Amino acid sequence: MAARTLTGKEIAEHNTRESCWIIVHGKVYDVTEFLPEHPGGSKIILKYAGKDATAEYDPIHPPNAITDNLPPEKHLGSVDLSTVQKVEVEISDEDKARQLRVSQRPPLSEILNLHDFEAIARQVMTEKAWAYYSSAADDEITIRENHAAYHRIWFRPRILRNVTNVDWSTRILGQPSKLPIYITATALGKLGHPDGELNLTRAAGKHGVIQMIPTLASCSFDELVDAAVPGQSQFLQLYVNSDRAITQKFVQHAEKRGIKGLFITVDAPQLGRREKDMRMKFEAEDPAEVTDNKVADRVDRSQGAARAISSFIDTGLDWEDIPWFKSITKMPIILKGVQCWEDALLAYDAGLAGVVLSNHGGRQLEFSRSGIETLVEVVANLKEKRGLTFPNEKFQLFVDGGVRRATDVLKAIALGATAVGVGRPFLYAFSAYGQDGVERALQIFNDEFEMNMRLLGARTISEIVPEMVDASSIHQHIVSVPTDRLYDSNYESMQSARLREIKSKM
Amino acid sequence: MAARTLTGKEIAEHNTRESCWIIVHGKVYDVTEFLPEHPGGSKIILKYAGKDATAEYDPIHPPNAITDNLPPEKHLGSVDLSTVQKVEVEISDEDKARQLRVSQRPPLSEILNLHDFEAIARQVMTEKAWAYYSSAADDEITIRENHAAYHRIWFRPRILRNVTNVDWSTRILGQPSKLPIYITATALGKLGHPDGELNLTRAAGKHGVIQMIPTLASCSFDELVDAAVPGQSQFLQLYVNSDRAITQKFVQHAEKRGIKGLFITVDAPQLGRREKDMRMKFEAEDPAEVTDNKVADRVDRSQGAARAISSFIDTGLDWEDIPWFKSITKMPIILKGVQCWEDALLAYDAGLAGVVLSNHGGRQLEFSRSGIETLVEVVANLKEKRGLTFPNEKFQLFVDGGVRRATDVLKAIALGATAVGVGRPFLYAFSAYGQDGVERALQIFNDEFEMNMRLLGARTISEIVPEMVDASSIHQHIVSVPTDRLYDSNYESMQSARLREIKSKM
Amino acid sequence: MAARTLTGKEIAEHNTRESCWIIVHGKVYDVTEFLPEHPGGSKIILKYAGKDATAEYDPIHPPNAITDNLPPEKHLGSVDLSTVQKVEVEISDEDKARQLRVSQRPPLSEILNLHDFEAIARQVMTEKAWAYYSSAADDEITIRENHAAYHRIWFRPRILRNVTNVDWSTRILGQPSKLPIYITATALGKLGHPDGELNLTRAAGKHGVIQMIPTLASCSFDELVDAAVPGQSQFLQLYVNSDRAITQKFVQHAEKRGIKGLFITVDAPQLGRREKDMRMKFEAEDPAEVTDNKVADRVDRSQGAARAISSFIDTGLDWEDIPWFKSITKMPIILKGVQCWEDALLAYDAGLAGVVLSNHGGRQLEFSRSGIETLVEVVANLKEKRGLTFPNEKFQLFVDGGVRRATDVLKAIALGATAVGVGRPFLYAFSAYGQDGVERALQIFNDEFEMNMRLLGARTISEIVPEMVDASSIHQHIVSVPTDRLYDSNYESMQSARLREIKSKM
């Protein structure tokens, strides 16, 4: 299509539901027909009808979202930005309050653990970003189980070992890592911070850890690779496109750019329904649409941000595609999202380099077990059926989901994992403090590792052995018998001794 | 009795406790002697003494309740309604507030899951209706266990299967169903919505699912059959009458009308005490009765609405009656309310078509186990003792109780159920939104099935196999050791990092 | 000692800490030296120094407490009551508020279950009485476990049995009982109601159940026997006196008066510390004593009401005493408070008639297991070691503690108990409503039994068999891993759909 150049005035006339043009990154698009399909609702687009929507567009969409979703004939051409009237950004009261909270963040030195980032991020992020990052599938039981599962594993530490020098560096898929942790792939980093995933790349480079670049990053793949320092390893997380040519091109480009491992996501043929995220959408609705239940029903908003960015994912991906992947790249290939030993065994037999035992941070299938629980059965069965022991350099096991402390990681290592993926905590770290936050998070991990390896009696990663944990309760999925409210309401709690003054007042 | 025609004026004179006549559907009844026996209390009847009580009567009673319960000599005849003074319906403040809430219901598009219907229904239903629908036996532990039991079962999903096309339709007792779900029988639909069970019939017809018509429907049986569209299958739930002739007539009429399966309720020889429902009664009491403990005691109100509608149920029903049922109908016969493998085996050996593993929604025997838990032992024992595998076309297993998500249903299917009965969620759906609500509920199920089958790696119902779930904790009925309140009250919780402003204020 | 007759005036002069006389039931006592030892504190006695203390004395003390505790020389003689000035009973604000609450009790017909009695009793009893009845050992974990343990047992009900006629009467130690329940022994009934244990005797007589008369009743033994109707059976609970002659006389008197079973308490060589009860004491302290920590310490108030009434109990009671008991009475002898199978076996081998598996309502040894849990191991071991099956007429097993519903009793019967003792619920019933309350409680049990036996598919007590319960979780004493407060505080709960109005306000 010939690149036409339009003027702001011309565009400004298309500012109605009947004819709606918008500008994004200096390009003009006719989105009239797209309006009712926009997962975020039409209202938010109409606000920018005839105007420059770039500032609103950027944090929510991957770079190519608009070009990929609109047919070529709706790409109207370029615009001379000097002719475009600036959009007056009106700052809402809610946003002002949020900005105030941003200015009130405590200094990083007061951030003592990874939970603290989340506590601050929750207050300084936009509601939309918080909903997208924090939400998970259905009743969000799985996301919490991911964390809770670690609490069913307890340590059996050893004493009287010279732990003056402890070293928690390791190798992941052959690459050196200062921590047995990698930064796993998560989408839409700019929702939390204008630099998006670059915060992760830069902090990873400084601290010697590996970042897994997400297919659905807010920053472009090359931006993130360019930001790496010499010697910094990066992995790639891959959503496989229905159009395999696109995937092949992307994978081979990645390999050429030096990516050290290819993690193919296999637990998300369809992106999950995340109801917190979905509820957020209704805020941005055109009242004209929502008043009539029938009309509103016609538009399926059921997958919110997820749908906007994931429609290309191939639901037909199959074990039979594995040889093809092996044929197009020499990178080690790992399946991300394996959830039972049978599939781990298939991956091993298919000659892959490893698997990530993961339920996608609890965002996909509700009631899928935690990675750490699956790890226990995978290790047992691959030993029994193929004689493997773990950690194993030829076939590496990773887990992700629910990690908040070095102790969590140590448990996974003891049970056979090579390394552990950490996602949300780093998102919250940069959402609250940018790159500094991610660095502080890594430093906290380092501090916790130093101490806890000493206390565990392990001087190196290889000294962290299965006997150091008791995971015998890991498969227990208990729900207490529902409470007997009448009995409980009659029971009067014990009271402690009390100060006299307080007593006399009561 | 000769049909006499009375005038409104004549009737209006019988407006006291000493002589109390009322009009229902154009007929006149002398209820003077019935007053102290009315399960809903005499006060509510006296309010309509000498007047037309139809509007009050309809939602609470099955069509024939009054004719069945009053001796023929109390049926006084017809009334020329034009001679009857309209009852001024006084709308209470409480009812006005409720009507306001009705007008504030969110659009259906904001209803994201089945819990949402309940959250809205609870606010827009009358207290009486809510108490009847939501109440259960004793301390209501069983009703909650029904839901909680599903949380003790976790998935073992499979990956890398081509899940582009997934199909969750199935056959139930040989009838096609678009979902592995049927709408189970529940009583008194008009309490929740003026169209009562018709909401279910119509939505079921549109969505290709099967409705089980209850014996105690607010709508008449024929109304519900007449409302079915061509090709729409319906089942019948049967409370067996002490007078078997009545039962035989009803069953044979149902068969003639095309009913495809007969579900005989076997867990309710006596309807349960449901205390929430019972407490509701006292609101409608005549103060003259309640002031004296002794007097109030004379009237057994202990079963509220349940007693009003269930006195005919035969407490003597026995295994020896089964051959008789088989002799009067060719419909497949299923026992509804089986609660241990021993009875499932007896049912199989008796040549029945299946069993519903159910504890009647927690409304009958407190501490009876959930259907999903019973399913596990039934499948194991019928395999061991009769070599059966499930799902099994010849002897079908159903479960009901506690289902809120497609994942619940998938667990039951994986463990061997043919289909799952869902009751209260549909009641709440139509109580809040009528037929549209039921349709939305079915659509939500469809959406959840599509996604979750993909995520589970099952393309058809038959691919949902036992290995896809871990139900090893299902029989665990744990109650935590009671809390140590003194210790807990001394323990000071951890605090997160806080914004500075908040900090300085504390 | 010669019975001297004193005048009110004479007595009134001894109204100081230095010389303190009081009148109880027309007798005069010099309690000067007893003041610092009084478990209830000296202040409460000093309030009646020189006056008639009968009204205050009666509800808290067994009839003979004062005569038994004061040496004979302090029994000064009788008083001509006409010469005694009436004590102006000053009604405190707190007591007025309580009396108001008494007048607000709901009618008995609104009491739907045994919990309701407790809810009302808690509000209408004096704080002192509530503390004494409701308190238990240490952290009161055991008392709650007694109830919770029943929740770990679930039913396996049977269907399609003709349950038109169900009969839950039974025989206990050969005596007929309309319910498989007996009223167990509890002390100080007059704390809750002026008629004390007579409420129980009378209600038991009307409803055909057996009352176990407590050694520490507020009413005298003969009063309670006299109140029985012809054919009414009674048992006796025995605290063994260090002076065996007293015990022998008491036991033989009981046998002569027709008592049908002798329950020797074996779990209370020393009465428990019950801290709620102990805290209550400090209210009644003389300020002069409490200001100085050292002084207050000298008096051991540690057992409150318990100590006042229990100092005679023999800590030396031994298995070797059993033959002596058998020699002094022909009544069946049962040990009350057996807590492991080893002691049940010893009791059987000693030729006793049975045991009560009990931890004294959680009031003695904290962390002793519930009777229902102990029952499971006793039945298993007596079967294995002596070939016994239960229920067994020759050696009967009873349990008590934590029972609130007929379902609890049914579980105990299924597991082998002959009958179940119920204590506190009846105390609360008469504390709230006197004899009528106890009758209502028994009626509720009858209603629940009728329904639940039908629903369980058992027509007689003998049809309630072990297969009808799943008690496989009974020995699980679980405490959840302590909560991760930082994680939990960051987690944001799911929200239901909301009405529009509510939404706009938030």
Place this chain on the structure above:
Amino acid sequence: MAARTLTGKEIAEHNTRESCWIIVHGKVYDVTEFLPEHPGGSKIILKYAGKDATAEYDPIHPPNAITDNLPPEKHLGSVDLSTVQKVEVEISDEDKARQLRVSQRPPLSEILNLHDFEAIARQVMTEKAWAYYSSAADDEITIRENHAAYHRIWFRPRILRNVTNVDWSTRILGQPSKLPIYITATALGKLGHPDGELNLTRAAGKHGVIQMIPTLASCSFDELVDAAVPGQSQFLQLYVNSDRAITQKFVQHAEKRGIKGLFITVDAPQLGRREKDMRMKFEAEDPAEVTDNKVADRVDRSQGAARAISSFIDTGLDWEDIPWFKSITKMPIILKGVQCWEDALLAYDAGLAGVVLSNHGGRQLEFSRSGIETLVEVVANLKEKRGLTFPNEKFQLFVDGGVRRATDVLKAIALGATAVGVGRPFLYAFSAYGQDGVERALQIFNDEFEMNMRLLGARTISEIVPEMVDASSIHQHIVSVPTDRLYDSNYESMQSARLREIKSKM
């Protein structure tokens, strides 16, 4: 260094960040360079710049902290205190409120259990002291598990034993003890009370129990030994110094002074991060330091009080050091902080006198198991592998952590422990009431032992046998499946019967 004598005036000139001198115990120190390293922050030191800091210094630091941490050249000499201007101690509002609370403490007679001390201490201690004593590792799950683990153990008491005389005295490492409890080592006693650990020594002497003197006491070792009465046994807890000469001198001095047992701490090569304690530090910061995240980051405050006092501890301590310890002392040597049977076995094979199964009060490695749980596996494995039975005089097992009641101790004894260490409860006792508090705590233990041994049916410590407890649930580390908030919020709790008045208002 020659002891120079300075004047107050001279010192007062060094009152700035650039040159900061302080006086402690009549000695002058130049702390200018130490300012940024002070774990408590520089602000608190600057407050005393040029002044006498003794009163502030004493409760927080062990006697030699300043001399040990400052290089000799910063020890400037002595001061003539008469020339020093008194520091006006300004009492903050918070401290005034605290002093008021101190005056409101209830009399000791109202302290009924060990929890009560904690409830009072929490209100009368400084926040700093409370944070130091009560804090624990990471999310403080382990500290609470230490207590909770006891709740998974239940009693199997025996009856009908003559328990008139019960005796709970025992021998610990050959020394007589009136209780099977010793006072374990805890640091910084003066934080809670000006007499510090002397409170413990004196109370221990009066009650015949053994105190373990901590290396990090606020009082000096000799002070504590001097305070012992004739015949009073004491143990020593040892943190091993990197400079073994110091350790040797200390150990041999201790032996000479009559110490009866040497407990080498092996679970703390590095002192734990305790976040509650760490948060406390920021209160004492110089605002100039905290405003800039980067600057504040340079100073590692991560170990608060712990770091100040522990930098000398040898991280290189090893099994190979054990023979050396045996060569320098004849005292029985016990390892404190063993956490699995393998290390207990190594200790036994190394010829040591015993081990303390402990996780350092939950202050070191989060998710290390409780001592009582470890005890179960140690006893089982040492029996299996070395044929040992416990309690065993040759190799004694101790546990500490979480004990609040005599029942806790009885459980440990039954499972094989010789005695149990109790720490925090005694700290809270003296923080609230000084020596009297500790004595009261010991008296409460005595009262509880007398009663509970009677109720358990054990007359001596040796009669407390393994069969008296059921510890079968001890290894269960359960976390409930996360709650289903939508379901739970829809569920409407049962309501009890209510008083009429209350009802009409609602």
